Amino acid sequence: MHHKFDVNILRRAEVAFERRSFIKKNPSGAFSTMTKLMQWLFGVSLLATAWAVVTFDLFGLSFPPEYREVAWPMPVYLLVSFGCFSLATVGYRVATFNDCDEAARELQDQIKEAKEDLRKKGLKL
Amino acid sequence: MASRKTQPPNRDSKDKYSVLLPTYNERENLPLIVWLLVKYFGESDHDYEIIIIDDGSPDGTQEVAEQLQKIYGKDKILLRPRAKKLGLGTAYIHGMKHATGNFIIIMDADLSHHPKFIPQFIEKQKEGDYDLVSGTRYKGTGGVYGWDLRRKLISRGANFLTQVLLRPGASDLTGSFRLYKKKVLESLVERCVSKGYVFQMEMIVRARQLSYTVGEVPISFVDRVYGESKLGGNEIVSFVKGLLTLFATT
Numbered sequence: 001m002h003h004k005f006d007v008n009i010l011r012r013a014e015v016a017f018e019r020r021s022f023i024k025k026n027p028s029g030a031f032s033t034m035t036k037l038m039q040w041l042f043g044v045s046l047l048a049t050a051w052a053v054v055t056f057d058l059f060g061l062s063f064p065p066e067y068r069e070v071a072w073p074m075p076v077y078l079l080v081s082f083g084c085f086s087l088a089t090v091g092y093r094v095a096t097f098n099d100c101d102e103a104a105r106e107l108q109d110q111i112k113e114a115k116e117d118l119r120k121k122g123l124k125l
Numbered sequence: 126m127a128s129r130k131t132q133p134p135n136r137d138s139k140d141k142y143s144v145l146l147p148t149y150n151e152r153e154n155l156p157l158i159v160w161l162l163v164k165y166f167g168e169s170d171h172d173y174e175i176i177i178i179d180d181g182s183p184d185g186t187q188e189v190a191e192q193l194q195k196i197y198g199k200d201k202i203l204l205r206p207r208a209k210k211l212g213l214g215t216a217y218i219h220g221m222k223h224a225t226g227n228f229i230i231i232m233d234a235d236l237s238h239h240p241k242f243i244p245q246f247i248e249k250q251k252e253g254d255y256d257l258v259s260g261t262r263y264k265g266t267g268g269v270y271g272w273d274l275r276r277k278l279i280s281r282g283a284n285f286l287t288q289v290l291l292r293p294g295a296s297d298l299t300g301s302f303r304l305y306k307k308k309v310l311e312s313l314v315e316r317c318v319s320k321g322y323v324f325q326m327e328m329i330v331r332a333r334q335l336s337y338t339v340g341e342v343p344i345s346f347v348d349r350v351y352g353e354s355k356l357g358g359n360e361i362v363s364f365v366k367g368l369l370t371l372f373a374t375t
Contacts, residue, residue, distance in 0.1 A: 035372075035375055036290060036292070036371075036372050090281050090282050090285050093263070093284075093285070094278050094281045097263075097268065097269065097272075097277045098268025098345075099269070099270060100268045100270040100345035100346070101270060103239065103268075103345035104270040104271070104347050107236065115156075115157070118156050118160060118196070122195075123156055123189075123196065124192065125152075125153075125189070
């Protein structure tokens, strides 16, 4: 138990070290070394910041009112669009999920052939 | 008359394919899958061996395996039994220890995976020198047999969620019909910690992390286990837990 605890710490230190060396050599590759969760959080915070800056007019950059009107409901729009896209995609994929009837028939035939051949070769069940 | 013996093209290469077959209570199916493997490897004339890893099946699978060994030869059928039912990852490690091939094929022994696709896997692998080739039910001519609407919906839904969260670059992550370069499988198995469906998913995710190349071949998955609800609430919950763990740690 104790040994496994040490191994996990060592493994994490190893991964962190590899990650740091990689980023030093390829600064632009930092994104790809993040976990998927970190990538999502990073992306979401970028979008959230951009949205907040426009909607609440942070930094006193006076955007034209049209920008603010469009930006304000964006999060809801995007979520709903994604929801619809997901439903449509999964629905389409279920509808076009191939049914391998021929493969099943072929398998049945081959099972008969195999049993016969194995019996001849001396297999006893 | 002197006849010039021409070597069949596939025999020239030094590649050998070790098929790992973890079994548990497959007394009926084992002879059939072995017969099919011998048939398709024989036809495509690739060098191969079949390694049967039985986890102490109470139904006599091991005895059947021994009979098959007598029929087909000890160089083609290798037995690596274990005392009791242990994990899939350890079964692969155990099976690989004495594998003499430079490629490893993993598949289910219950006839849901058909050996006729193996020559296609091999060809695909040579096409792009892929580190691993994965059989996919979701692309091209790939498909399933014996699945009702509920099962298809859950399968596609789970796969969609996986694609969104993990962006894995492969269409079928929970499939277990694959061809690996031996060194690649060895390095992946030692890094993977999950169980069940998630183990197969983690293998592909880690492969991408390590910049291994993944090829895909459409396969047909024939589910013959009727009536048995393999996708109950528990399975779904553990799948989601596993997916979220991979999401947070890879």
